[in-house]
Amino acid sequence: MPLDKMKDLSLEGSMTRSETDEVGGVLLPKRVCDRWDQIWNFRARPDDLLIATYAKAGTTWIQEIVDMIQHDGDIEKCKRATTYLRHPFIEWVLPGPFSSDTNGLELAEAMPSPRTLKTHLPVQLVPPSFWEQECKIIYVARNAKDNLVSYYHFHRMNKNMPEPGTWEEFLEKFMAGQVLWGCWYDHVKGWWDAKENHCILYLFYEDLKEDPKREIQKVLQFLEKDLENEVLDKIIHHTTFEIMKDNPMANYTFQPPAVMDHSISPFMRKGACSSVDIYRVLCPFNPPLAGPLRITYVDKNYIHSHSLSLSLWAGLITNFLTILRVPK
Numbered sequence: 001m002p003l004d005k006m007k008d009l010s011l012e013g014s015m016t017r018s019e020t021d022e023v024g025g026v027l028l029p030k031r032v033c034d035r036w037d038q039i040w041n042f043r044a045r046p047d048d049l050l051i052a053t054y055a056k057a058g059t060t061w062i063q064e065i066v067d068m069i070q071h072d073g074d075i076e077k078c079k080r081a082t083t084y085l086r087h088p089f090i091e092w093v094l095p096g097p098f099s100s101d102t103n104g105l106e107l108a109e110a111m112p113s114p115r116t117l118k119t120h121l122p123v124q125l126v127p128p129s130f131w132e133q134e135c136k137i138i139y140v141a142r143n144a145k146d147n148l149v150s151y152y153h154f155h156r157m158n159k160n161m162p163e164p165g166t167w168e169e170f171l172e173k174f175m176a177g178q179v180l181w182g183c184w185y186d187h188v189k190g191w192w193d194a195k196e197n198h199c200i201l202y203l204f205y206e207d208l209k210e211d212p213k214r215e216i217q218k219v220l221q222f223l224e225k226d227l228e229n230e231v232l233d234k235i236i237h238h239t240t241f242e243i244m245k246d247n248p249m250a251n252y253t254f255q256p257p258a259v260m261d262h263s264i265s266p267f268m269r270k271g272a273c274s275s276v277d278i279y280r281v282l283c284p285f286n287p288p289l290a291g292p293l294r295i296t297y298v299d300k301n302y303i304h305s306h307s308l309s310l311s312l313w314a315g316l317i318t319n320f321l322t323i324l325r326v327p328k
């Protein structure tokens with residue numbers, strides 16, 4: 001966002017929380033729904049790279065990794081602008097007083113090719129031109145528990161998001177899929193299925209954390225790039241949580257406090273993974289009384305779905321909720 005617009009925004013003092021509406025049963029900011037026709041008709045170009053995630057799954061991290069790869073590890077080039085301006089967030093619409101040239105669509109349209117774009121849309125809402133143009137897509141999934149905790153704190157600090165309510169209220173909304181960009185499970189599963197038919201590199205936040213070198217090599221291969229080992233090490237270092245936390249071009253401190261209040265919770269909050277046990281995430285989105293009892297969870301390679309006995313179901317749900325009650 002241009003600095004003069006940021007100033008305007010900070011002068012406003014406080015922002016009104018985002019109103020919501022739905023597209024195809026998926027909750028989105030009302031401003032996004034109001035422009036849905038334009039977003040749906042977005043014209044992707046064949047050499048676009050789309051970075052798709054559920055919100056708070058590690059978008060900014062993979063954006064920085066991709067930018068470093070595209071610029072052969074040149075840190076100065078990656079500091080040319082904020083994440084928001086380097087990779088237009090295609091469905092994002094800023095509130096009222098800001099001119100349209102800082103909305104995701106306008107930024108994307110004005111950008112020369114090759115473009116790297118960002119979206120949080122579930123797969124069924126991705127503008128069809130991305131499929132028609134056979135664009136490459138990188139998807140990052142994060143386990144539901146860490147994703148949820150991060151999302152909750154993000155709602156607290158980002159005045160562009162709806163009011164989260166209490167932790168318990170937010171947890172209920174998350175499990176019911178009544179949060180922006182919809183149900184976490186549908187999101188990760190929808191994109192998981194889509195990779196069968198499209199050019200999608202599907203990564204896990206936890207894998208990136210476990211072995212960034214291995215995962216960055218996957219990205220290199222997907223982007224058909226070859227970099228010296230030295231450059232790869234530089235990319236790993238520059239995209240660690242500790243370095244990105246202090247990078248004003250990546251840590252969202254460029255947003256004025258009226259929008260993101262980092263004193264409530266920093267954007268770069270913890271950047272950590274839950275223990276391996278919790279990593280096997282239970283996803284109690286299928287109501288136990290509607291049809292066969294099923295449990296769905298993600299592990300490093302698969303999204304599983306199994307039938308369950310009622311007592312086992314009850315035990316698992318209780319455990320899951322217990323784990324989730326500690327959003328520190």
Ligand SMILES: Nc1ncnc2c1ncn2[C@@H]1O[C@H](COP(=O)(O)OS(=O)(=O)O)[C@@H](OP(=O)(O)O)[C@H]1O
Nearest residue numbers: 055056057058059060061150240241268269270271
């Ligand atoms: N380099 C690096 N390493 C590890 N973790 C990182 C990194 N960069 C960002 N993060 C963490 O990702 C969370 C923010 O997610 P997103 O970037 O997807 O947010 S957004 O949806 O684009 O607003 C948020 O997670 P939490 O700390 O758990 O809240 C960030 O801290």
